[in-house]
Amino acid sequence: MTGTTEAAPARAAPHGRIARILWVLCLIYSAIVLVQDVQQILWDLGRQPGAGELGAHTQIPDSLSGYVRVGDVDANGAFAKAGIKVGDRVRFDPVYANESYRRHAGDLVRVYVGTPAGPSLRTIVAAPVKPQPLTTEMWLGFAYDAATMLAAIIGAFIIWRGGRTTSTLLLGMGLLTYGLITYVPQLDVAAPGLYQIAWVVGVTNLFAIPALFYRFAIQFYTDNVGPVRRSEKAVFWVYAVAQLGAALIYGIAFYLGIAFPVVGTAFPLSVAASYVGFGLCFFYLIRGWRRSIAASQQRYALMLVATAAIILAQSFDYLTSVASAALGIDPNAIATIHEIANALLTGIVGAGLFAYSILRHRVFDLGFALNRTLVYGAVSALLLAAFGLIEWAVDHLLAIEGREKNALIDAAIAVGVFLTFHRVRDLVEHTVESLFFRRWQKAEQGLRRFVREAPFFTDSSALLRASARAMGAYAEGTTCALYLADDTGYARSAGDFDAAPPVVDRDLPVLVSMRANLKPAEIEDGPLKGALAAPMINRNEVIGVALLAAKPTGSAWRPDEIELIGWAAIQVGLDLHALKIEALTTAANELKHENATLRSLIPQRA
Numbered sequence: 001m002t003g004t005t006e007a008a009p010a011r012a013a014p015h016g017r018i019a020r021i022l023w024v025l026c027l028i029y030s031a032i033v034l035v036q037d038v039q040q041i042l043w044d045l046g047r048q049p050g051a052g053e054l055g056a057h058t059q060i061p062d063s064l065s066g067y068v069r070v071g072d073v074d075a076n077g078a079f080a081k082a083g084i085k086v087g088d089r090v091r092f093d094p095v096y097a098n099e100s101y102r103r104h105a106g107d108l109v110r111v112y113v114g115t116p117a118g119p120s121l122r123t124i125v126a127a128p129v130k131p132q133p134l135t136t137e138m139w140l141g142f143a144y145d146a147a148t149m150l151a152a153i154i155g156a157f158i159i160w161r162g163g164r165t166t167s168t169l170l171l172g173m174g175l176l177t178y179g180l181i182t183y184v185p186q187l188d189v190a191a192p193g194l195y196q197i198a199w200v201v202g203v204t205n206l207f208a209i210p211a212l213f214y215r216f217a218i219q220f221y222t223d224n225v226g227p228v229r230r231s232e233k234a235v236f237w238v239y240a241v242a243q244l245g246a247a248l249i250y251g252i253a254f255y256l257g258i259a260f261p262v263v264g265t266a267f268p269l270s271v272a273a274s275y276v277g278f279g280l281c282f283f284y285l286i287r288g289w290r291r292s293i294a295a296s297q298q299r300y301a302l303m304l305v306a307t308a309a310i311i312l313a314q315s316f317d318y319l320t321s322v323a324s325a326a327l328g329i330d331p332n333a334i335a336t337i338h339e340i341a342n343a344l345l346t347g348i349v350g351a352g353l354f355a356y357s358i359l360r361h362r363v364f365d366l367g368f369a370l371n372r373t374l375v376y377g378a379v380s381a382l383l384l385a386a387f388g389l390i391e392w393a394v395d396h397l398l399a400i401e402g403r404e405k406n407a408l409i410d411a412a413i414a415v416g417v418f419l420t421f422h423r424v425r426d427l428v429e430h431t432v433e434s435l436f437f438r439r440w441q442k443a444e445q446g447l448r449r450f451v452r453e454a455p456f457f458t459d460s461s462a463l464l465r466a467s468a469r470a471m472g473a474y475a476e477g478t479t480c481a482l483y484l485a486d487d488t489g490y491a492r493s494a495g496d497f498d499a500a501p502p503v504v505d506r507d508l509p510v511l512v513s514m515r516a517n518l519k520p521a522e523i524e525d526g527p528l529k530g531a532l533a534a535p536m537i538n539r540n541e542v543i544g545v546a547l548l549a550a551k552p553t554g555s556a557w558r559p560d561e562i563e564l565i566g567w568a569a570i571q572v573g574l575d576l577h578a579l580k581i582e583a584l585t586t587a588a589n590e591l592k593h594e595n596a597t598l599r600s601l602i603p604q605r606a
Contacts, residue, residue, distance in 0.1 A: 026173060030156035033176055037149040039186040044141050048187060052105035052126030054078045058098060060265060066257045067091045067114055082122045089114035096255045102190040145181050147347025152179020154351050167219045174212035177205045178310060199255060207247035207270060210277030211240045213307065217284035225291045239277060246270040278311045306353035313345035444564060447474040451571045460579045464494035467572045471565055476551045483545040490545050497549050499529045515542045520566040522557060532557055534566045536573025543573055
């Protein structure tokens with residue numbers, strides 16, 4: 001490493017600021033996506049407050065005129081009342097305010113109808129959306145929307161907790177972009193000026209999905225196997241630019257209601273390009289799985305299957321869209337299969353495996369985000385919702401006459417909730433913790449078991465060696481060195497942490513802070529090699545230090561790990577002090593015995 005020590009921070013600081021800015025922007029976009037998804041679900045269910053509709057659907061444009069053909073008209077809708085029929089050619093004013101544009105009830109919509117005599121202007125009033133009874137098709141649509149939104153929630157969570165690294169940020173953004181149910185801006189941005197910006201963002205989001213998954217696969221390969229060649233990076237950037245160009249053509253075509261010569265709206269072309277991106281993503285994941293070490297192959301396999309499910313779901317999206325547009329197939333004929341397949345692939349297989357691999361096998365270290373407190377809160381919320389649904393079902397499905405009987409039923413439900421909630425919650429919570437946190441629990445149990453057995457060691461050197469092994473095994477198999485205080489500072493006494501120095505100056509800042517607070521401290525930089533230092537304490541005196549290297553996986557220290565290692569170091573320090581006292585007591589007793597023997601010989605000598 002060349003250069004002065006003063007220059008290094010100056011180079012690193014801008015990169016850190018840029019990373020933080022990108023992380024904040026991704027979090028803001030996560031909130032936008034989730035809000036838009038909620039509004040889209042309400043729109044699909046016909047429950048969006050203040051929503052308006054035109055009672056018609058238009059077809060894909062086939063020219064540069066801006067006119068589109070009306071494909072479906074509701075007999076009681078606003079279009080029918082204005083005299084517009086199926087097959088008429090219409091052009092909205094402004095053009096982007098087409099039938100997919102989200103509008104409020106009562107909004108005035110200007111529409112030009114093509115006639116032999118020329119364009120005829122009609123002013124249409126958007127009618128309020130009337131909630132319809134929930135049908136099977138609507139429930140299937142809701143399942144599809146909910147599964148897609150679940151991917152967005154997981155992506156947002158990954159960005160929130162682990163998005164400071166490139167691979168986690170790319171995976172989070174890939175899931176987030178996939179989780180935007182529709183690129184059409186929703187009701188809260190249905191206003192000139194803001195709508196245009198939201199349209200650009202939505203269309204870019206649509207075309208960014210395969211590019212983000214492709215780039216994530218390259219980065220994941222780089223992190224786990226090694227860097228790729230420059231030519232491979234160049235191929236990715238060519239692909240990204242091509243996707244950006246396709247997004248530009250597609251966005252302009254649908255925004256202006258036109259179709260360009262040769263390429264049309266660029267949608268079929270973009271579908272083919274998306275399959276290329278997904279295929280390259282598969283290529284790098286499979287290649288990384290084959291070339292990674294055995295310890296990483298299980299994590300790679302989980303990521304491969306989870307990503308495959310997301311990609312297959314997205315590919316099925318494109319396939320059904322192309323089939324309905326290019327082959328003239330009625331979209332409703334394949335909507336059921338499409339929605340069921342997408343919900344299963346996205347919500348259960350894809351999102352479930354991502355959650356499982358992150359929580360159980362820790363493909364990415366997201367810190368202590370999903371600890372017992374979060375699990376407790378989530379399980380409690382779900383159980384409360386379940387009990388609430390039971391009460392709702394009883395009120396609406398059982399015919400109960402009389403206020404007194406109704407009050408008795410409510411009282412019985414309340415007592416049932418009181419008696420069963422805590423037991424059910426504890427059972428579910430225990431099951432969830434055993435499923436997701438089993439490895440952490442086993443590691444914690446192992447270290448606690450060692451600490452319980454430590455007082456039965458009879459030799460301090462053996463206790464030191466065993467303590468170093470136990471702490472290292474708990475911290476994912478890292479190396480550990482133990483130091484004991486002497487006249488020069490802290491001398492290394494046990495452990496296999498080869499990079500640890502033989503003697504540590506007691507006035508190093510991290511050790512001074514540790515003596516002042518009597519708590520473990522993470523080591524970020526400085527002359528002391530290691531990642532975590534924990535004090536061994538006798539009363540208020542630091543008699544030794546446990547120095548642990550960084551974890552082999554490169555993951556950060558969780559708060560519960562730091563706390564448990566600190567507790568174990570203190571207990572080992574007390575056991576070492578007890579052995580020292582026992583040795584001193586034994587030596588003192590031997591000296592007393594020897595002294596008494598010598599005193600008994602004095603009269604005889606005299």
